[in-house]
Amino acid sequence: xxxxxxxxxxxxxxxxxxxxxxxxxxxxxxxxxxxxxxxxxxxxxxxxxxxxxxxxxxxxxxxxxxxxxxxxxxxxxxxxxxxxxx
Numbered sequence: 001x002x003x004x005x006x007x008x009x010x011x012x013x014x015x016x017x018x019x020x021x022x023x024x025x026x027x028x029x030x031x032x033x034x035x036x037x038x039x040x041x042x043x044x045x046x047x048x049x050x051x052x053x054x055x056x057x058x059x060x061x062x063x064x065x066x067x068x069x070x071x072x073x074x075x076x077x078x079x080x081x082x083x084x085x086x
Contacts, residue, residue, distance in 0.1 A: 028034050032042035 030039050031037065032039050
């Protein structure tokens with residue numbers, strides 16, 4: 001029974017982390033930087049298209065890196081461990 005309880009508690013670390021972040025962010029409003037920069041002054045005048053373009057460039061870049069990493073790992077798996085003699 002302890003293993004089942006332990007299994008169900010795995011998500012609690014992630015939930016706690018996110019809840020802590022939300023509490024910290026909400027608690028410091030109306031400041032972007034506590035007592036230095038109000039949220040209203042931190043707002044950028046970027047166009048929506050610029051933000052979307054940057055997002056999709058990063059998405060493409062990290063997708064390419066993901067496939068490169070998968071390829072490297074598959075190549076290493078096919079090669080097998082080095083230095084082990086049968």
